[in-house]
Amino acid sequence: MKSIKTSIMVALLLLFNINVHAQKEQKWSSIIRDNESSWFATNEAKAIAENVLLYQRNIGGWPKNIQMQKPLTEAEKKNLIILKTDTHEVTTDNGATCQEMLFLSKIYAQIPDERYKNAFLSGLNYLLEAQYENGGWPQFFPLKKGYYTHITYNDDSMVNILNILKQIIDKTNYYSITPPDATIKKAQIAFNKGINCILKTQYKQNGVLTSWCAQHDEITLLPANARAFELASLSGQESAKIVLLLMSLKNPSPEVITAVNSAVAWFEKTKITGIKIKTETDENGKPNRVVVQDENAEPLWARFMELENNTPFFCDRDGIKKTTLAEIGYERRNGYSWYTNEPAAILKKYENWKKKIEPELVAPAKKSEITLKDEFNIVVDQKGNGDFKTIQEAVNAARSYPSKRITIFIKDGTYYEKVKVHAWNTTISFIGESQEKTIITYDDYFNKIGLGRNSTFYTYTVLVEGNDFFCKNMTIKNTSGPVGQAVALNVNADRVMFTNCTFLGNQDTLYTSGEGTKNYFKDCYIEGTTDFIFGDATVLFENCIINSKSDSYITAASTPKDTMYGYVFKNCKLTADKNASKVYLGRPWRPYAKTVYINCEMGKHILPEGWHNWSKPEAEISSFYAEYNCTGEGFQPKTRVAWSHQLKSSEAKKYTIENILDSGSTPSTKQWYLKNN
Template sequence: MKNTFKKVFIGFMAFAMATGSFAQQRAHKKDNESYPKEWKQIARMEQDSFFLTDEARRIAENVLAFQRCTGGWPKNIDMARRMNDKELAKVIKDKSRRDDSTIDNNATTAQMIFLARLYRQTKDIRYRDAFLQGVEYLLSGQYENGGWPQFWPGPRGYQVHITFNDDAIVNTLNMIRDMMNHKAPYEDDLIDKTLCVRLGKAFNKGIECILATQIIKDGEPSVWCQQNDRETLKPAPARAYELPSYCSAESAGIVRLLMELPAPDARVKRAVHGAMKWFDRYKLTGLKCERIVLANGERDTRLVEDPQAKPIWARYYDLKYCEPYVCDRDGLPRRHLEEIGTERRNGYSWYNSRPAELFAIYNAWADKYDPKHKVAISLATKGANENGLIEMYRRPMAERTAFDVVVKPGESIQAAIEKAPEIPTVPFKILLLNGTYHQKVIIDRPNIVLVGENRDSTRIVLAETAQTRAITEYHGRPVGNGVIVLQEGADDCVISGLTVYNNYGTAVENTTIHQMAIFGRATRTIIINSNVWADGNDALSLWAPGSNGMYYHADLYLRCPGVDFLCPRGWCYATRCHFYGDSRAMIWHDGRGDKNKKLVITNSSFDAKTPTLLGRYHHDSQFYLIKCKMSKNVLDGNIHYAYSDKVLDPCPWGLRTYYYGCTREGGHSGWLNDNLKEAENAPEFYGVTAKWTFNGKWDPEQRIRDLWNVLAY
């Protein structure tokens, strides 16, 4: 009886313990499941209970693995993702990297906060030691002037600039302040007295840098640029679309930090007053930025009028007029969102309301610390766009005095070109005033910049074919068919602001035989902001010898009822162009001789009067179309070999057509699906840029920026 009772009792206890353990496991699992799974959320968590879980320790192993030998961390890494052995081995191998540690996008500071919270709960010295290595990393990166670069110790290019962008320095200073004040989770033995003194010095130097980099406008402090030159402290450029500017969002973070200082001195007070006055003056009212989904499922971003909208601020205001602008990867400022491609339009925060959060805070701060100099501000008054302070959509204007020659209607364009040196060492700039010029233009020398006053009102019109050319030779050299002809050797020329029209097919004979609007045998040719029209084939034909030319096009309207009206030989990049055809293929490419030759078209639209093929080829070619839109009159069929009944060229490299983010009205049969990753050495879609197209051998967009005072449109 005793043994039976004992067995029953032991069995009951085992069952109870197992049941209790199972219940605890279920509770533990449920507790874990209540926590976020994404690193971005986990990094911001303050729940102490989470840092006692196995999941927190698992993530900590990733955080430790990703820490570089510098003490910092790379950015845009999901620290919570489970890695296999191969991935982990790669991460461990990369610990010796010294070129990707950064404070950008909350990198390093987020990992340090996570480790500090974990150490606080576990007392595992591995977390403490890794955290302290992070502290040393932050202190080691500070310039003597108090700023920090975006990356160190191996910064490249703009990464060396003092970086306020994405709150990089503000986040760092906030963390340093919390550490020196022993604010949770930095209590206990994490920060000793010696380290606290060092942190205090770094913080004070950081504030000095902030005060030194504030932009002074008309003798008054205003706001800050996203990045500043580490030597001069002046506003500096970063990525192509991040120009030196008044920057509202980052400035809001800076001002908040300054208003949190416990004993602001006169310089801090002046800086805060000046910035808040600027925020009040340059707010935008009656407008809202909305993100929408179009009927075809694509996203779009628009700035629309809304009388009830709360004030917003542009991300960037230009340094000349203090007026809002947006920018694409070409680095050219625009006033309308619609003027930049969808990738940057939808992929960047162009407007924000961050400064609005400061208005009430400022009023209380000024009343407490400096009521005498308090600035009158209000979110209820009209913004700069409504009270006349700024011209919201100012049209860029070329500087007429910057041109070498100005040509009027009735005067000879050719005579103006003849005034240029045979080999100009600097760009020779010619302005054509509004009017119609019935002339053939032969550019026979390099570095000519030919600009029309207005692309729709400055017209060069000629009716010509190869058989009807009036000029077949110029300066002893043969001349091709075209309204504008760039002779061999006329390299580095720019054409902008014109309508160039070969109207032979309507003015003389109803035919679509070759009627070039622009024909060229030069390289590094830039044609932008123009209407290029022809009544026949090959409207824009740039054919450098050996198919070795490089060409750049932007903001063109190409209209042609013939075939192959964009037909480059070599490397070509075209963006924000509109193609309009009629019955025959619109684009063509010759890439013989080098597998890297390509025709790249981005953020462009294709339409036609009647059902028309997108494109074709006769020789080895390579096409990239990124974020392009096609109407239903573009036939549902891929770019193809020109002939079905014969083989002009066997094209050993085969069909190479690559698409990303392209759409066709009415759908397509599969040929337009994203297949960019199938291309050899293809980057992500946003990496398909002009510089990539030309393998870094030519930067046409930098040339356009250098000439923007005469090319502005």
């Protein structure tokens, strides 16, 4: 009896050792994904969790290509503790950080150790911090020099991040750890920005949307090179996961629907049939990948395709393009994935996806023909709970030259569209649900428009040409980044009012145009880099925050000759980002520029000389730049350029709302504003 028991014990020990040995030989990613939930309650899982905690940097992320399950020596543990403050090589590449967060979530569900929860939340904060303002993510954060700064779709890096955020904001309980409400809100904002970035980076080939590149330049958003054999190209592999993410969105916007439809059409166009990839043994007895003919093979897609015509290509580490897999060396031929079948899953799901979102596919032309319950009160809701899902549809459906004011109420959401209020769309109001969450955004810029020297004026996100326009409680952005002239708001109309609004951009954020027109901005936030408030209209800015993002110029007025007032800032606050310390109040775009600051608080970023002549000595005589009763470190009247002015109190009294906005305007702009505010 004893011998039988002994034999059983030995067998069990052997089996246990075999299982442990097999576990240790598993890849780190498969350990996380392939094990049953109960395994995460084992001592083995707890031991691995200690390694995961040790490898995490204080910044919140992890380095890549670490087999976390491998036992650590005491010396290795001490070294990892020392490395806690090191921020080098922290990344989301090759699944790093994302997969460690998944592991922590799974073990926390079985063993609610607060250290696991805190490490997960630290990882989430790392992802949020790493995001670019334009919505993309770099491969490494903090940034690592070289191609690593590009927006990285490679190996699904950015899609992995967005999927984490989506699970959290949708509260699916896929992750066992629930972040605080404030973090969930940040995740929602980050997710929306990420989707917008995806829409902005979808490549246009001869004017037709196609797919995505593995990397996109973080400034221009154009396809970019990475390693020598990873040249800028359309990606059959990375684009697949991007489209699956877009197809998973509930109530997709028209832009998302267009992106999916365009990508699917491109997948159909670029699929390769009649071949398969086979591993054979070469003359040296080594495994070797080859392309063989097979009429029954499932379709494949090339990893890299030419931007101009979708032709597949292959590269060695010398970066020289080859037309076939056989032409590149053994190491790259067998050490890299040059073909993929991932888009096949999209083509299988596409028809069902179309049926689910069929209501979203109604043509805008048909929507604009519907009879509104109240044509003077229109609701826009991108989730489908209003009269229209896009702002432009609502504007297009509005009566021209209406008998009374048309109010378009815009519910919270990020509306990725280029909006134009036509000249015949007079007496329209845009009322946002909230300043922070009702967002209109687009990303055109000078070189992208490419229409010659006047391209700037076409880069707007919102263009207002209809008189008596009123806007309240919303944000208007141009998200193209620091790439030159890029307008967020272009106003070319009279009696236009904005209150409690935010305008975000870089160079040329706000353009106010139209000789003789009068505009009023009250309680608004306006930011930019160079000449970010410019134009020839007469404009009163009252109680606004004017934020400079870099060393440059705030205003570039082009006030027409003999115009009484140009730009007037009253009770405004001039602020700056940390890196901005040398900012001018203005410079003359045209010789008769007029800009005046009254009762404004000026930060120390304002230069002592205050004003610049734009290398136009004659403008020192013809322009009019003045200040009155301002405060702050930036207000230094004694050091201002000699050709600027400090107003007397008798002169400053003339700068009333009636004088600034009513001269030449009928009806009274002030009364119009008070009536509609």
